[in-house]
Amino acid sequence: MNNKIEEDKMISVGINGYGTIGKRVADAVARQPDMKVAGVVKTRPTNEARHAIANKYKLYANNLENMKNFTDAGMEISGTLEDLIEESDIIIDCTPGKVGPANKELYISKKIKAIFQGGEKAPIAEVSFNAQSNYRNCIGKDYVRVVSCNTTGLCRTLGIIEKTIGIKKARVTLIRRGPDPGNSSKGPVNAIVPNPVTVPSHHGPDVNTIFPNMDIMTSAVIVPTTLMHLHTIVIELKNPTTTEEIKELFKKTPRIILVKASEGITSTAEIMEHARDLGKKRGDLNEIAVWDESINVIGNELFYTQAIHQESDVVPENIDCIRAMLSITENPDESIEMTDRAMD
Numbered sequence: 001m002n003n004k005i006e007e008d009k010m011i012s013v014g015i016n017g018y019g020t021i022g023k024r025v026a027d028a029v030a031r032q033p034d035m036k037v038a039g040v041v042k043t044r045p046t047n048e049a050r051h052a053i054a055n056k057y058k059l060y061a062n063n064l065e066n067m068k069n070f071t072d073a074g075m076e077i078s079g080t081l082e083d084l085i086e087e088s089d090i091i092i093d094c095t096p097g098k099v100g101p102a103n104k105e106l107y108i109s110k111k112i113k114a115i116f117q118g119g120e121k122a123p124i125a126e127v128s129f130n131a132q133s134n135y136r137n138c139i140g141k142d143y144v145r146v147v148s149c150n151t152t153g154l155c156r157t158l159g160i161i162e163k164t165i166g167i168k169k170a171r172v173t174l175i176r177r178g179p180d181p182g183n184s185s186k187g188p189v190n191a192i193v194p195n196p197v198t199v200p201s202h203h204g205p206d207v208n209t210i211f212p213n214m215d216i217m218t219s220a221v222i223v224p225t226t227l228m229h230l231h232t233i234v235i236e237l238k239n240p241t242t243t244e245e246i247k248e249l250f251k252k253t254p255r256i257i258l259v260k261a262s263e264g265i266t267s268t269a270e271i272m273e274h275a276r277d278l279g280k281k282r283g284d285l286n287e288i289a290v291w292d293e294s295i296n297v298i299g300n301e302l303f304y305t306q307a308i309h310q311e312s313d314v315v316p317e318n319i320d321c322i323r324a325m326l327s328i329t330e331n332p333d334e335s336i337e338m339t340d341r342a343m344d
């Protein structure tokens with residue numbers, strides 16, 4: 001598993017939808033020793049399509065009708081989504097939420113496995129996925145959904161606490177970013193929007209697609225920021241623990257990092273600056289950042305605050321999901337380690 005394998009034995013991954021998530025997933029696939037990008041699908045000959053070509057990804061149109069627009073724009077196009085499916089072992093569907101169900105009909109007819117994203121409803125897939133929580137449930141499956149950025153963040157930290165200490169109940173407030181940084185068409189610009197205004201927000205039930213028995217209640221507001229989501233979390237614990245034990249637990253768990261206000265990381269702005277300083281492409285942060293000082297065990301309750309880089313935390317999850325669905329390894333730790341090393 002560790003060595004770069006022969007070109008013709010590499011997993012050929014097609015990416016349908018080359019936007020915020022799709023372009024990151026393509027780059028992550030390209031960096032894996034056992035995978036290659038078969039091609040990426042765009043609907044229109046946009047600037048992002050030019051980037052795909054510059055990155056040497058074969059470009060496909062979503063259908064025959066749209067193919068002409070690419071040739072008219074002088075872009076080399078390799079065919080349609082149906083042609084890409086022929087070249088692929090698996091498709092990662094990164095189209096906008098709710099486009100997935102129509103695509104799934106095509107995937108079924110072409111007998112190709114597919115991964116959907118968190119913007120789709122859970123029933124689109126046989127099972128929802130979070131590598132650290134339920135990798136083994138997805139081994140050999142044909143249709144799997146990687147849960148959303150917020151749910152991924154919750155599953156990573158709640159998951160390790162559930163596994164080691166036990167959760168009686170979790171209560172979470174999500175402070176959600178408005179749009180992604182590259183989107184100028186959405187707000188709010190100057191408002192805090194309870195969204196939804198009732199409880200639970202969809203995040204709690206989404207965590208239950210991974211942890212069916214967890215007592216979790218979530219509420220959410222949207223604020224005028226593009227950088228990250230932030231969660232304040234209160235957990236009633238099943239077993240005794242200490243603040244130090246929780247810090248150690250988070251420190252040794254992959255894809256979670258501790259950040260310190262005392263070292264100048266006092267907001268999501270400094271976390272993103274930290275990510276840029278790490279030198280990762282696009283300044284992404286695949287890990288969930290938990291504030292060290294926010295971790296407090298008081299009686300049988302645990303409090304902490306975490307930040308989620310919504311554009312990138314789900315990216316390594318898609319990579320592990322490929323290895324589970326294609327039964328490349330049955331050991332989640334092996335896949336997680338391989339993915340993270342390649343993306344470093």
Ligand code: NAD
Pocket residue numbers: 016017018019020021022041042043044048062094095096097098099117118119120147148149180310311314
């Ligand atoms: P996006 O709008 O940035 O990108 C979607 C891409 O798909 C665009 O390039 C668009 O042109 C293309 N597209 C549209 N219709 C298509 C079609 N019929 N066939 C092929 N391509 C098509 O969206 P995104 O933010 O990357 O979201 C993709 C999925 O990932 C959604 O389910 C979303 O909920 C989920 N997700 C998004 C984020 C985030 O913060 N952006 C985080 C986690 C999960």
